[in-house]
Amino acid sequence: MPRTQDFDTAEVIGKVRNLFWDKGFEATSIPDIERVTGLNRSSLYNAFTNKRGLFDAAVEDYLDGVVRPRLRILTDEPSHPDDAVHYYRDLADALTDECSGRGCLLLNSATGFAAHDDTQRRVVDAYRQELFAALTHALRAVDQDMPAAVLEHRARVLTSLSVSALVLSRVNRDEAIALVNTAIAQLEEWRR
Structure with missing residues (x-):
């Protein structure tokens, strides 16, 4: 008879x-995971199969709980020309507070095991595409008549600044915030 799960899955994933x-x-080792969750290996594996299953659940939680709420300002309707500036100000606050020294869970993996893991590589690239699409949407609100090539170029520049800031925030928070401020200054210049 299978054992019943006696823990809150969302709490464990968090x-x-x-x-x-x-x-x-x-x-991250399995003993680390056991220590932080208070669960033993068999309970964890019964619910998540293995360490990778736990990581995949954590990534989905990160996307739904951290990334997409932050991107919402870029994608919600109605759009406003200041949406991208607000996104970068919120990102600067996040780099100072919640993820100071942590970077981005997804991008951190890009510089590690995603280099040799096709599944994680696709997850990281899908995040980059989602960020690019959100920034493209926000830039359209700045100038509805912007030529497609200019729009793509600007969205790529902003995506690059975002990714760089999130990666660097693990090792140099001040430079990460400077990159975010560069994005804000660039947006303000483009609006003139």
């Missing part, structure tokens, strides 16, 4: 997400 966010997939 704890594991923060552990992976802090340490990365490769540096």
Whole structure:
């Protein structure tokens, strides 16, 4: 007879997400996960199959709980010309507060195991595409008549600044915030 699950899955995923966010997939051990969740290996594996299953659940939680709420200002209707500036101000606040020294769970993996893991590589690239699409949408609100090539170029510049800031925030928060401020200055220049 299968055992019944006696823990809150969302709570466990949240704890594991923060552990992976802090340490990365490769540096996080099963004993680390057992310690932070208070669950034993068999309970964790029964619910999530393996460490990778836990990581995948943590990534989905991160996308739904951190990334997409932050991107919402760029994609919600009605759009406003200041949406992208507000996004970058919120990002600067996040780099100062919640993820100071943590970077981005997804991008952290891009510099680690995603280099040799096709599934994670696709997840990271899908995030980049989602960020690019959100910034493209926000830039259209700045200038409805912007030529497609200019729009694509500007969205790519902003995406690059975002990715760079999130990666650098693990090692140099001040430079990460400077990159965010560069994006804001660029947006303000483009609006003139």
